[in-house]
Amino acid sequence: MAAIYLGEFEYAVLLATLHLDQEGYAVPIRELIEARTGRPVARGALYTALDRLEGKGCLRSRMGDSTDERGGKARRYFTVTASGLKAIRATHGALASMARGLETILERS
């Protein structure tokens, strides 16, 4: 199976989900991306990305328990699948190989 190529935003979403291990759902995923990249993330864009990644088989979701602060609505937790991991590795590898030799420029500022 050919490697799945990830868009920049999709890559960020998968990495954030990986960071959060089993506890990743839309709210902390978004907060994490914003905190680490310093760029605002539109909620609508995040949901569509999550949906698309699940459709590509990079993410798997499960419903959690409902809580009061959520008005009785359950959380939808995401975990990265094996093919998701493969896609991350492929993208990371590609980007890393593109960056190789540029370390002096990239890490200066």
Place this chain on the structure above:
Amino acid sequence: MTTAPSRLAERVLAFVVRDPEWRDGVIGDLREEHAKLVGRIGVDGARRWHRRQGLAVAFRYGAHRLLRRGTPPRRWFAAVAHESDGSMAAGLTRDVLYAWRSVTQRPALSAVIVMTLALALAANSTTYSLMDAIVLRPYRFPDVDRLLIVVSHPANEVQRLLDRDSVARGDYRDWQGESKTVRQWAAYEWWDANLSGVDIPEQVPGFRVTPGFFSTLGVTPALGREFLDEEAQPGRHRRVVLSHTLWTRRFAADPGIVGSSIRLDGEPYEVVGVAPEGFQVPLGAEAWAPIAYDAAQWQDHGSTTDLSVIGRLAGGATLEGARAEIAAVVDGQRRDHPDTNANRAATVVSFTAGMADPGAGPLMAVWQVAAGLLLLIACANIANLLMARGTERSQEYAVRLALGASRSRLFGQTLIEGLMLSALACGASIPLAVAGLGMSRRAIPESVIRFIPGFEFIQFDVRLLALTALLGTTATLIFAMVPALQAMRSDVSESLRQSGRTQTPARGRRRLRSVLATSQVALALALLFGSGLVLTAADRFTNGVLGFDKHNVLVAQLVLPERAYAAAETRRRFITRVTDGVSQIPAVTGSGITSHIPYGPANQMRRFWPEGQDLREDEARLVNFRRSSAGYFGVMRIPLVAGRQFDDRDRPGSTPVAMVSASLARQYWPGQDPIGRRFKLSLDGGWVTVTGVTGDVIHNWFTQQRDHTVYLPFTQDAPFAVAFTLRTVGDPDALAGDLRRAVAAADPDQPIASLTTLEDLVEDRVGGFSFIANALGVVAIIALALALMGIYSLMSYLTSQRTQEIGVRMALGAGRWQVVRLTTGHAVKITVAGTLIGGVLSLGLGRVMQSVMFGLVSTSILQLIAIVAVLATAALLAAYLPARRAARLDPTTALREH
């Protein structure tokens, strides 16, 4: 105060996110974040945040799901629907789906737009249906446009109302003999037939008609035949054609009725036919009998001018041709019969125009114009709302343009959105229109309906549906064009640069919205003023100065049959027996009779020759003519101005006396004592002496004139048509049974044509007018509400756009009132401009209405000022509310907003 998040946003989300697990996840996430925000930025701020985010997520997620297939991977921020190529049909389907989403995305806004448009459409279709039924096509038999009506009138008098029963028999015969443009002629005259020999005697509205009456109208009887030529002769004329309603009501729709005999006016009449269902010409007719005059009577050009004449045009002939031809014949008659015809002219009109209710046309036209104005106001309002929405969406447009959408595509899509709104509105307007028509039907009293041709055609039909759809589409083109153009002109780089920051609306756009709001105010003012005029008039007709006291009076109208009551003495005895009978009733404080009750269905006029003025036949003026009892004036509380009442001295054979109305006395004997003066009511008649002068009475609500009136005592010559009047203590309706018994005691065969209180009689008479006046009032109120909504939404919008500026000003020390002044200044300008333009419009409208409505209404500057004051106050209030909200803002919140 509740801390709940925006329900609107959650509903939209629940609608857009179809997958239940996703739905819970998304809605729950937003609630979780909302709950955190409540503590940080307060309840209101958190709810606003939630609404904004919820709707944004719904939009992006919805677009994503809908267009998932074929969508390339997203770039960092462009999670917006991409324009894809495809067939026309697929593109259209996509546009429609997109439009539907855009409509449902803002349910409150869409509902307001749809209801506004639906109301305006319903007002228009209701009015048009009434107009079509009553004015445009009240009669729907074959080739009705080939029929005409000819009336006679004095050549030197302007005809305000068409007097149909006005033709002399000799004149009719001349026209019939000499005309070539008219293929077939028919004439008819009134005949109130008393139906007896059945359980309850009844007065049947009937007409005596010339043979060929039915075939001229293009109608054949449902049963039997119409009259033969030889039946139009005295002695052989006792034949009758029954209306379908009379046949079913009184004769149980007996199919074998033709050939049997019924009793009319105490004589046997052979039933020769039954008219087809729904045929009622002249209006209200329930029986037709042959007209019976001998050859000499048909030559009479003289004073008996009470035929109504209809004709059917010959093939190829036109109404204009008939007009010219009849005019020539009339010229000949002037030469041939100088004694009678010297001052006589004829007018030819189409059947539909001639038969229409004289007041209905202009009134309905005014109503239709009002409904049209309402639609315009609604369009202005909707355009205004859509423009506000378009400004909100300018980013969306810009992104789509940036992604390669063509401008024409955006234009088309905005139009499709508009069409979708108007399709919804058309659907919503149908039940409204049906309800409106139902209300119209119920609002007009039975007694008036009888005199409204075409009333049975008032209904909601396919034609009306098509008209509504057409109007809706036209309206859409008007109101959706503006935002569509706005979409097309979106400036990509400008809109994108503004992303996330307060958008200052383009100057031109703001000006356009102000113009729309101003025109709404102006149109609403004109509508309010116009409907106010008609309402005031309706009130004046029912509650104004009538010249008599309509309260606590019971009225019974009947017509005595000619044969049984041929002698005046028998009529007088009948009247006296009934009045004596009712005087015994304890609750009756007075009783009297008259031949023609004010506001009643009929009138009688005579020419008036005062002694000492040598007037020719056609120079003498017409005056209202009544035969009354002395008690009548007391019951009606018509004051005695001078002289004496009728009394026992006025008997058959004693000096003929009369009472005259004050206006008549002033006209003929100005500055002199009218008592003892004499006059004649026909050239060869005897002198009548004035014994008393009474107050003036308005007989015809429509003309509202204090007509000159002559009253003769019934004791000297009793009338056939009698209205008994009783003044009662308490509810007059309670005495109806007693009055019936008194009539039955005097003559068991005598039916009462109408038994009602005088108050109901007056109100019913004006009922149709009052209804339209009230309907106009409702239209005007809706228009006012729409105009206020327009100002309110514009002001809310402009204020919200300036929230940051307001925050800065307040942080720098501006007071609340300064903020209010700042934000309402614009509304003041709109209101002032709107009322100025509206004032001019109103005065113009008032002039037009005055002239088309026969001076029924009169413009009043005072009324205009009052309406302007109300409108201006309401408009400023509508502008103040958003301003106050702005002034209450916490400066820090204001600065953080957006």
